Amino acid sequence: MSKFPKLILAAHAALAVSLLAGSALAGKYNLGREATSEEVAAWNIDVRPDGQGLPEGRGTVAEGEEIWTEQCASCHGDFGEAVDRWPVIAGGEDTLAGDDPVKTVGSYWPYLSTVFDYVNRAMPFTEARSLEPDQVYALTAYIMNINDLVDEDFELSKDNFADQKLPNEGNFFDDNRLSTPVFAKTEPCMSECKPKVKVTMRARVLDVTPEDDTD
Amino acid sequence: MVRDMTADSPTDDHKLKARRSFLRGGLAMGGAAAAAAAAATAATGGAALANGDQNILELKDWNQYPGDGVDARPYGTPSEFEEHVQRKSVPWLTADPISSVNFTPLHELDGIITPNGLCFERHHAGIAEIDPSEHRLMINGLVEKQLVFTMEDLMRFPRKNQINFLECAANSGMEWRGAQLNGCQFTHGMIHNVMYTGVPLKVLLAEAGLKSNAKWLLPEGADASGMTRSVPMEKALDDCLVTWKMNGEALRPEQGYPLRLVVPGWEGNMWVKWLRRIEVGDKPWHHREETSKYTDLMANGKARRFTWEMDVKSVITNPSPQAPLKHDKGFTVLSGVAWSGRGKVSRVDVSLDGGRNWQAARIDGPSIDKSMHRFYFEFDWDGSELLLQSRAIDSEGFVQPTKDALRAVRGENSIYHNNGIQTWHIKKDGTVENVEVS
Numbered sequence: 282m283s284k285f286p287k288l289i290l291a292a293h294a295a296l297a298v299s300l301l302a303g304s305a306l307a308g309k310y311n312l313g314r315e316a317t318s319e320e321v322a323a324w325n326i327d328v329r330p331d332g333q334g335l336p337e338g339r340g341t342v343a344e345g346e347e348i349w350t351e352q353c354a355s356c357h358g359d360f361g362e363a364v365d366r367w368p369v370i371a372g373g374e375d376t377l378a379g380d381d382p383v384k385t386v387g388s389y390w391p392y393l394s395t396v397f398d399y400v401n402r403a404m405p406f407t408e409a410r411s412l413e414p415d416q417v418y419a420l421t422a423y424i425m426n427i428n429d430l431v432d433e434d435f436e437l438s439k440d441n442f443a444d445q446k447l448p449n450e451g452n453f454f455d456d457n458r459l460s461t462p463v464f465a466k467t468e469p470c471m472s473e474c475k476p477k478v479k480v481t482m483r484a485r486v487l488d489v490t491p492e493d494d495t496d
Numbered sequence: 497m498v499r500d501m502t503a504d505s506p507t508d509d510h511k512l513k514a515r516r517s518f519l520r521g522g523l524a525m526g527g528a529a530a531a532a533a534a535a536a537t538a539a540t541g542g543a544a545l546a547n548g549d550q551n552i553l554e555l556k557d558w559n560q561y562p563g564d565g566v567d568a569r570p571y572g573t574p575s576e577f578e579e580h581v582q583r584k585s586v587p588w589l590t591a592d593p594i595s596s597v598n599f600t601p602l603h604e605l606d607g608i609i610t611p612n613g614l615c616f617e618r619h620h621a622g623i624a625e626i627d628p629s630e631h632r633l634m635i636n637g638l639v640e641k642q643l644v645f646t647m648e649d650l651m652r653f654p655r656k657n658q659i660n661f662l663e664c665a666a667n668s669g670m671e672w673r674g675a676q677l678n679g680c681q682f683t684h685g686m687i688h689n690v691m692y693t694g695v696p697l698k699v700l701l702a703e704a705g706l707k708s709n710a711k712w713l714l715p716e717g718a719d720a721s722g723m724t725r726s727v728p729m730e731k732a733l734d735d736c737l738v739t740w741k742m743n744g745e746a747l748r749p750e751q752g753y754p755l756r757l758v759v760p761g762w763e764g765n766m767w768v769k770w771l772r773r774i775e776v777g778d779k780p781w782h783h784r785e786e787t788s789k790y791t792d793l794m795a796n797g798k799a800r801r802f803t804w805e806m807d808v809k810s811v812i813t814n815p816s817p818q819a820p821l822k823h824d825k826g827f828t829v830l831s832g833v834a835w836s837g838r839g840k841v842s843r844v845d846v847s848l849d850g851g852r853n854w855q856a857a858r859i860d861g862p863s864i865d866k867s868m869h870r871f872y873f874e875f876d877w878d879g880s881e882l883l884l885q886s887r888a889i890d891s892e893g894f895v896q897p898t899k900d901a902l903r904a905v906r907g908e909n910s911i912y913h914n915n916g917i918q919t920w921h922i923k924k925d926g927t928v929e930n931v932e933v934s
Contacts, residue, residue: 308643309703312649314644316635321636367591382797402721402724406621454798458805463901466895478850478883478933484930490679
């Protein structure tokens with residue numbers, strides 16, 4: 282079924298529906314109805330790291346910069362440095378092990394497909410789903426460029442997408458919390474567990490709690 | 497303290513009676529002020545009681561005049577004297593309230609169920625306002641038959657009720673570097689506990705027919721963030737619910753009306769609101785909320801991903817910074833909540849001396865898998881300073897760690913999954929502060 286989205290995009294509804302009908306089995310409750318190929322295509326926009334789900338299209342860094350300046354820079358800054366507390370998109374290399382990690386597409390995100398998928402489904406913030414595929418390719422190319430991953434003349438397309446890797450991909454590992462000491466299942470101490478206790482830090486020193494009457 | 501009460505103001509009739517009371521030479525007070533005066537009277541103790549408590553000696557309006565009739569409040573709201581019980585946000589935390597979070601006032605609640613209007617909110621593109629007649633749920637991908645359901649279709653499936661806590665993975669996330677926010681609402685309020693009604697996800701998947709290579713699901717929201725998370729098939733076939741009711745009534749808009757995925761015990765971000773589509777696939781999608789966000793950065797710069805379960809945790813809700821002790825020394829009730837994404841809570845210990853000595857608290861009310869538990873510890877306060885802590889142990893035997901033990905294995909930059917033991921410093925005057933201890 283991994284080829285299914287391509288089929289829908291490439292072929293016409295009649296073909297897709299006939300393929301489905303061949304394997305259609307009635308559910309136990311016979312509730313709901315079969316989705317049409319147009320319906321699935323309308324909603325099935327998600328993209329995976331292996332490129333599954335990418336639409337046809339292409340876009341250059343220069344085209345991306347133009348869209349970025351118009352639709353993205355007011356929150357994310359001209360070069361992805363961000364305004365106020367909006368997400369930083371570029372920079373942050375070599376900060377992840379420091380006191381102030383800056384998690385950007387270049388420094389942190391493991392997969393480029395995540396950029397394409399997220400921009401395509403949720404950006405710009407005030408008007409999601411308004412970008413054409415070529416625009417999303419162009420913006421993704423621009424985001425790569427401001428993260429020093431590609432040159433100014435780079436063009437990103439469906440065809441070369443899967444070849445693009447982000448530098449931090451290898452630094453993610455699956456959940457292994459249970460192997461850490463805090464999950465030792467040790468019967469906890471009940472009395473005289475440590476010497477007399479001292480206060481080491483107080484919230485009031487920072488004083489960042491909202492006031493009672495702040496709405 | 498007195499806010500605009502336009503939203504649920506007492507009736508004009510009620511105000512008139514209050515004015516009448518004033519003209520009679522009684523206490524000229526609105527609700528909040530009256531409550532404050534009552535507290536002041538109580539605080540002065542016996543000295544003010546020449547002939548006795550004025551609250552007893554004086555005839556009260558509510559004791560003399562009839563109140564509102566049955567249809568004055570067709571959808572009931574709390575007493576005006578409870579108006580301070582509200583969700584609250586921490587404005588500096590996020591760039592914009594549209595993609596932000598507020599917090600459940602845990603210190604004002606008791607038992608285990610969170611009232612619908614007080615369940616904390618976390619939106620990534622604001623609240624989607626959806627007409628249920630226009631809402632559809634699609635199941636597509638690696639299934640025998642790709643399906644579309646209306647809300648009416650879904651309500652014809654066999655139903656199940658489940659009480660589960662939902663905790664944001666970032667709950668207590670602001671406390672990694674030390675005590676910061678003064679109130680359990682802010683330190684621990686990204687949680688709620690609700691009874692959901694819906695259809696088991698596995699029933700819907702069976703209706704579509706899973707293909708043999710179906711290993712992952714991608715639930716997707718209908719809001720403007722198009723929220724997506726990858727959910728492994730084992731969890732989907734275990735205890736996930738597709739729900740439309742919370743605590744007996746329709747989901748609130750801010751909780752995903754008309755349809756929400758319930759993923760018991762797992763981080764709240766996966767409980768996709770405004771659920772409109774579930775794609776079935778053979779690999780995870782690695783979308784934004786499971787790569788850029790909701791991954792746990794370690795001190796060495798590497799990051800843990802797919803950290804789904806919420807770890808065993810507890811907090812003392814009363815007393816706490818927003819709920820100080822208002823009485824002199826004497827008998828008092830300490831109360832709190834505990835939960836684990838890996839099972840039930842089997843025990844909660846309480847310390848009055850910052851974790852040096854511990855005693856078992858009393859769990860009261862239902863003990864349910866992946867639900868909040870309520871605990872109490874009654875004691876005689878001698879009026880001295882205390883360092884209160886609670887420590888939960890779950891049915892798997894996992895023990896809530898100290899914050900320092902957690903920092904030793906996580907560093908201070910992981911944001912998510914902070915289940916460390918909280919300390920409240922009770923002062924001699926009964927006020928309470930969020931502190932860290934040796």
